[in-house]
Amino acid sequence: MGRDITFGQYYPTDSFLHKLDPRVKFLLMVAYIVAVFLVQNLFGFVAIILWLLIVVLVSKVPPLKVLKSLKAIIFIVIFTAILNVFFNTSGEILWQWRKIIISTGGIELAIKVVLRIVLLVGGTSMLTFTTTPMELTDGLESLMTPLKWIKVPVHDIAIIMNISLKFIPILTEEVDKITMAQKARGASFDEGGLITRAKALIPILIPLFVSAFRRADELALALDARCYNATPNRTKYKLLKVTWRDIIAALFTAILVVIVVAVNNNFWGLVPPYSLWG
DSSP states (O other), rough: OOGGGGTOOOOOOOTTTTSSSHHHHHHHHHHHHHHHHOSSSSSOOOOHHHHHHHHHHTTTTHHHHHHHHGGGGGGHHHHHHHHHHHOOSSOOOEEEEETTEEHHHHHHHHHHHHHHHHHHHHHHHHHSSSSSSHHHHHHHHTTTTGGGGGTTOOOHHHHHHHHHHHHHHHHHHHHHHHHHHHHTTTOOOOSSOOOHHHHHHHHHHHHHHHHHHHHHHHHHHHHHHHTSSSSSOOOSSSOOOOOOOHHHHHHHHHHHHHHHHHHHTTSOOOOOSTOOOO
């Protein structure tokens, strides 16, 4: 279970993406997310998929590891697709039984929503695969620097996010251990109805909360023992710098956004009229 969690996992290797400035990665990821939500037709989705495939290859992260991270959203993808197919009746009706209608508009919307979810999860997972939690913290803190002018505790917010990212794989591993221990004692989590399965989770949730609070208390004591907040202006071991790699990555992402906007407005006449993906 813990291996399927994308956020918080870092794949250590020496690649072009791993050497990018974390601040640039954040901004490029925002641009990528905007492009995913802007795309409206087949050609735009093809452009984003090709962009993501190139990013995966350049990152040297095994494609199977990226695909495996999508296992956690399979239920959400299927549930969302079913809702859109059966509750959207726009377009030409393909099949109808009483009040249940399947139309071209519902199928089109379901495909678009599923692709968006998969592309969002797959793209954002590359951020955590290629960036350590500490780099994410430093980059986020640097981007939020202007908020210090209005007395926002930027450093504390960044540290909270860093600790949260590090706790995700720890807690998922803890869930696996507790589940295996309960199964060894004869507990069953796959039998019975929905209410029965929900009640069966109580022996997992209670030890998990106890373990989480215990770890949080130990971490707080460790921070206090090391005088973590003793100095208002903390120095950093590594200084963030924008290099030629960041400029190339920014241009590459800008090209993607331009292509998506151009295809959406059919600047090149690629999208035929009255197309299912138009």
